[in-house]
Amino acid sequence: xxxxxxxxxxxxxxxxxxxxxxxxxxxxxxxxxxxPGPAKVAQAIxxxxxxxxxxxxxxxxxxxxxxxxxxAITVPLGIMLGxxxxxxxxxxxxxxxxATLPPPAIVPLVMLFAGTGDAAKxxxxxxxxxxxxxxxxxxxxxxxxxxxxxxxxxxRLSRFExxxxxxxxxxxxMIATGVRMAVAAALLVSVTSExxxxxxxxxxxxxxxxxxxxxxxGLAGIFFISLTGLVxxxxxxxxxxxxxxxxxxxxxxxx
Amino acid sequence: MTRALLWSRGAxxxxxxxxxxxxxxxxxxxxxxxxxxxxxxxDGARQMIATGExxxxxxxxxxxxxxxxxxxxxxxxxxxxxxxxxxxxxxGFRTISSLLQPVPPAAVVPMAIFALGLGIKLYIxxxxxxxIWGPYLNGAAALRAVPREQILTGRMxxxxxxxxxxxxxxxxxMPQIFAGIRYAAAVSLIAVVVAEMLAGRDGxxxxxxxxxxxxxxxxxxxxxxxxxxxxxxxxxxxxxARRVLTGWHVRQTGASK
Numbered sequence: 362x363x364x365x366x367x368x369x370x371x372x373x374x375x376x377x378x379x380x381x382x383x384x385x386x387x388x389x390x391x392x393x394x395x396x397p398g399p400a401k402v403a404q405a406i407x408x409x410x411x412x413x414x415x416x417x418x419x420x421x422x423x424x425x426x427x428x429x430x431x432x433a434i435t436v437p438l439g440i441m442l443g444x445x446x447x448x449x450x451x452x453x454x455x456x457x458x459x460a461t462l463p464p465p466a467i468v469p470l471v472m473l474f475a476g477t478g479d480a481a482k483x484x485x486x487x488x489x490x491x492x493x494x495x496x497x498x499x500x501x502x503x504x505x506x507x508x509x510x511x512x513x514x515x516x517r518l519s520r521f522e523x524x525x526x527x528x529x530x531x532x533x534x535m536i537a538t539g540v541r542m543a544v545a546a547a548l549l550v551s552v553t554s555e556x557x558x559x560x561x562x563x564x565x566x567x568x569x570x571x572x573x574x575x576x577x578x579g580l581a582g583i584f585f586i587s588l589t590g591l592v593x594x595x596x597x598x599x600x601x602x603x604x605x606x607x608x609x610x611x612x613x614x615x616x
Numbered sequence: 617m618t619r620a621l622l623w624s625r626g627a628x629x630x631x632x633x634x635x636x637x638x639x640x641x642x643x644x645x646x647x648x649x650x651x652x653x654x655x656x657x658x659d660g661a662r663q664m665i666a667t668g669e670x671x672x673x674x675x676x677x678x679x680x681x682x683x684x685x686x687x688x689x690x691x692x693x694x695x696x697x698x699x700x701x702x703x704x705x706x707x708g709f710r711t712i713s714s715l716l717q718p719v720p721p722a723a724v725v726p727m728a729i730f731a732l733g734l735g736i737k738l739y740i741x742x743x744x745x746x747x748i749w750g751p752y753l754n755g756a757a758a759l760r761a762v763p764r765e766q767i768l769t770g771r772m773x774x775x776x777x778x779x780x781x782x783x784x785x786x787x788x789x790m791p792q793i794f795a796g797i798r799y800a801a802a803v804s805l806i807a808v809v810v811a812e813m814l815a816g817r818d819g820x821x822x823x824x825x826x827x828x829x830x831x832x833x834x835x836x837x838x839x840x841x842x843x844x845x846x847x848x849x850x851x852x853x854x855x856x857a858r859r860v861l862t863g864w865h866v867r868q869t870g871a872s873k
Contacts, residue, residue: 369703376708377715395730454629455636461847463806465722465813466821466840469828473836474650549720549810556722556814557825564722571726579727583719590718 397577405577406584413566413585420555420562421589423479424547427486431543435491436536439498440528444520449503460496464489464546465553477558482551489550490543497539501532534608537601544593552586652834657841660834669823674842677808677820680736681850684743685804689797692748696755696793697781706756713749721746721807725814734817742811747800754796758789787862794858801850809843820846 381399388398397405406413442449467488475481509531513523555564563582570579634654640646641653652660664670699706721742732738762785770780812821820842827835 367703369707372704372706372708373711376705377711379708380712451632454626454633457629458633458844461802461844461851462840463809463843463847465806465810466824466843468813469824469836470840473828473831473833545718545720548718549722549806552720553722553810553813556726567723567726571730574730576727576730583723583727586723587715587719590720591714594714594718 394574395576397580401577402580402584405575405581409566409578409581413563413582416561416563416566416582417585417589420548420551420564423483423562424486424544424551427483427551428490428543428547430483430487431490431494431547432540434487435495436498436529437524439495440502440524440532443499443502443532444524444528446503449499453499456492456496456499459492462492464492464550468550468554468557472558477560479560482554482558485550485554486547489546493542493546494536494539497535497542498532501535502528534601534605537597537605541594541597544597545590548586548590650833652837656834657837660832661838661842664823664835664838670839670842673818673820673823674846676818677812678846678849680739680819681743681801681804681808681846682853683736684740684808685747685797685801685850685854687740688744688747688800688804689751689793691744692751692796692800693755693786693793695748695752696759696789697786699752699756700759700785701781713752716745717749719745722810722814725811729815734815738815739808739811743804743807746807747804750796750798750800750803751793752796755789755793758792759785762788790862791858794854794862797858798851798854801854802847805843805847805850 385398385400388396388401442452467485471481471485471488475484509527510523513527518526551562552564552567555562556568559565559568563586567579567582570576570582638654641648641651661670695709699709724742724745725738728738728741732741766784766788767780770784775783808819809821809824812819813825816822816825820839824836824839824843827839
């Protein structure tokens with residue numbers, strides 16, 4: 362039997378189409394070059410595709426490097442701080458304060474030390490990504506499972522082994538949340554730093570489009586940034602489903 | 617008693633952070649030029665207060681963040697109610713939100729300036745774009761999770777669907793909506809600062825960029841502390857609003873402990 366289709370089943374496609382239609386009508390009725398319709402933006406996407414890809418590539422390369430640096434430092438650090446209670450508690454207020462700092466505010470600060478080059482931008486991105494990663498890893502490893510701890514001790518695991526084989530896997534679900542926040546912060550700081558300290562990247566592309574009154578081109582750039590974010594988020598979620606199934610299964614059982 | 621303890625713990629933490637900062641500055645591990653001590657930073661802040669630029673821009677930034685946050689909360693709740701009332705809207709809006717959500721506010725600023733100018737409209741648009749999701753997503757989830765018994769009770773009492781929505785479901789969802797608003801408060805501050813940095817006319821974000829580009833290092837650090845302080849202040853305000861609007865929940869969960 363074919364299940365009966367409800368009107369809501371078509372909504373995921375229908376409603377965006379309605380929005381685009383309203384946008385097209387509004388743009389057609391104002392017919393101002395400062396308010397391009399969807400057709401103009403599609404044209405701009407076609408036109409600027411290779412430029413956008415190159416610039417987005419430059420942006421994403423920095424984001425990936427910065428993120429990798431941040432993860433390599435903060436995940437071990439977070440687990441250690443969670444393990445060594447006293448040091449962790451001492452540094453908790455430092456982390457709390459850093460967490461309230463808006464990530465883009467790092468840009469002018471790092472610029473003072475490191476200038477405006479690639480290394481400086483990667484530092485800014487790494488810093489922005491580090492804070493949510495550190496917070497989440499630390500929180501997760503602080504609230505570890507007593508039982509898992511006792512098992513580790515009865516297996517005579519060394520301190521380092523316990524951190525690697527008990528704490529790290531146990532912290533992964535929360536780290537995954539941190540990763541999603543860190544990716545958003547990294548992308549934001551990357552674009553901000555490019556607009557302020559122009560050399561290359563999608564931020565520079567957006568800035569050029571603005572300077573040349575190419576609104577449609579700018580919207581095309583934004584579209585690709587949003588698409589990138591969507592793909593990254595979907596990948597992280599897929600990863601969580603694939604590798605952290607034990608966590609979600611345990612949650613289901615607990616219900 | 618516990619509140620006093622919490623406050624004193626906060627004070628101790630703050631003192632520790634300041635002491636640590638001063639120790640690093642005095643140790644000379646980082647050149648003093650790049651890492652000024654606390655007295656130099658306070659001096660920088662005092663100068664900016666004396667010229668009036670710090671209070672003036674601080675009021676602008678806080679005003680923008682608050683206005684945007686309130687509007688984003690109201691709009692987010694309205695969309696959540698709409699999502700709950702209409703499955704069509706709920707499913708359709710999910711596609712739209714998953715496309716809009718990952719857009720970093722910085723990317724939108726250059727284009728939005730064209731359409732909206734450099735006034736309050738620009739900031740409200742940017743804040744709405746990034747901080748509506750906390751209240752909306754939490755609200756939609758919480759409205760869906762209202763126990764069926766409560767709705768049925770309302771129906772038995774002869775309440776209209778609208779009354780059930782506003783007098784049973786919405787109050788039940790309020791605590792979770794406030795969790796979303798707390799997150800939105802942090803995001804709205806980020807959005808304001810980044811928009812001010814890029815729009816380049818006024819506000820703390822603009823001041824931050826200008827001081828740093830003219831290598832006024834103590835002032836830059838002072839402004840960084842101001843943005844942190846704003847984050848704490850906004851979180852406190854949200855907490856206060858939560859207590860006023862959902863006091864019953866705070867009392868209930870407080871009593872159960």
